[in-house]
Amino acid sequence: MALAIMCSGGDAPGMNPAIKKFVDYAFKRGQKHYFIHHGLEGMIDGEITEASHSDVAGILHRGGAIIRSSRSKRFFEYEYRKQAFENLKKYDITGLVVLGGDGSFRAMQRFSEEFPLNFVGIPTTIDNDIYGTDYCLGVDTALNVIRDALDKIRDTASTFDRAFVVEVMGRECGYLAVVSALASGAEICIIPEADFNIKVAEKQLLEEVAGGRGYILAVVAEGTGKTAEIAEWLESTIGLETRVSILGHIQRGGNPTVTDRLMAFEFVIHAIDHLLHSRDANKVVYYRDGAYGLMEIDDVVSHTYTIDSELLSAINLID
Template sequence: MAIAILTSGGDCAGMNPAIKQFVDYCFNKKIEPFLIYDGLEGLIDGNIKKASYDDVAGIMHEGGTKIRSSRSKRFFDLEYRKQAFENLQKHGIDKLIILGGDGSFRALDQFYKDFGIKFIGIPATIDNDIFGTEYCLGVDTALNIIREATDAIRDTSASFKRACVIETMGRDCGYLALVSAITCGAEVCMIPELDYDLEVIGKRLKQELKEGRKYIVCVVAEGCSKNRCTTTNELVRWLEEDVGIETRATILGHIQRGGNPTVYDRLMASEFVTFAIEEILKEDSESSVIVYNKSEFQFVSIDYVNSSKYEIKKELLDLARRLVN
């Protein structure tokens, strides 16, 4: 019996611990583990290698993915999916574990319908925006990187009586910015999910500055484009010209995807993979996605994951409402 693992879409911390657990656990179960390099593109190109202990030695603490990732347009073409299937047949592989987002799961779901290659999807994206799961691999590390950066930026803002605008990732989902603003004690949080009024916020900030506030921390999601504030640079101009405080901007960018995986992401990676392997070995199991809700792991269908758009919990949104008015 042979199982392969691949990583697809955006990378995140926690993928390497998952890959290591996959190889180690497969050997423990007397299963042949294979590594597919370069994601779906590597599946098409036949970049598939039988794994050894040496392939995963010393990668537990590394961010990113040692087997690399990709986004593949070719995989939407049946001709290339057939080529990918033939590559798997050469190695006797009929089961896949994939770490990625809902787009990657949809791709393999079509692959399963075409050729019957069963798979389990593991949600791995720092945006934490996959419907049906409260937690995606890599989120905890990303939040800790943002926290460390925000704490450091606050130090210099306080020293110079400045405002700072910190832009996090989150094109369609403001989860990273929201949680970071709450846990870092920001004065302003702007995310796509919450309406805000710059005039109202400006009045509040000016009053707080009069009453002794020495600096302002504003955390904004990159996908925040409501009202008249569409870019981080516009926020900087607004703070300087309307609120009247010297301001600096920091766009964290891809630093949020890398870095040393936290203990929590390492543990979750190990649990995700272990349960995924156990599930895919069951004769009556179907292709599915493993999710984590209310401290429990569950398996749900691809159709369920794709049935709706992820929404941040109301309780979290309520915690941040005071930062947008």
């Protein structure tokens, strides 16, 4: 069989280490291997090239993805999915490694139901919101980017006696916000999964400000849509001059951490081994309770990820 690798959806640090390991390990296993450039769009348009060691030399430390990624509206239409499959057939590609998130896996689930293709998904999203795995590729790097920003913002907040509201990524999942708030000692954390008791927080913060507290750090997940609201509340009610910092896409970039590089290696090895040893593919690699395994794609896309209750308790969001 020939193998191919593709990135789909939002980029995440760790994609390049995964791409390099794919080339190195497929070569070691004696398998012909290809890149699909620009994700699903590239599959539709036939942007497929044979991969070599020279393509991946010196990319371990780089963020982003050398083979690029995309989101594709065309892939929702059968005629374009058929065109994509015909392109794979030209190169005898029967095994595909997909670096992506929930949307990418849903697309591949449908694709594999319609055409004889085996794929293994590697959970790759800084939101860490894929069901069934404790860890998604890119999360550690993103958390370290946020941690660095929050540490620096706290420096200026304490110097000027200000409140800072820092918005981090996370449309429907507050994982980044929760872990970042814990790691930075933020006084406030706002996420989609839990209600923020503003009355209780108001009473406590007013007492602390009256007792000498000079600054406040609030971490808000973008999906809550409450960044401006919290900033207004801190300034008008708590009485601290307030600034807003939206970290945005810097969270997606940067040199992958050691953790993300090593996780990328293990995810890819498990994906390729499964494609080579089993016809029962169409799986997603997971990392759970310190071990790697594979789960059915149907289980992944039919369930919703939820943040561990212990994390929520640690940030005092629930009783």
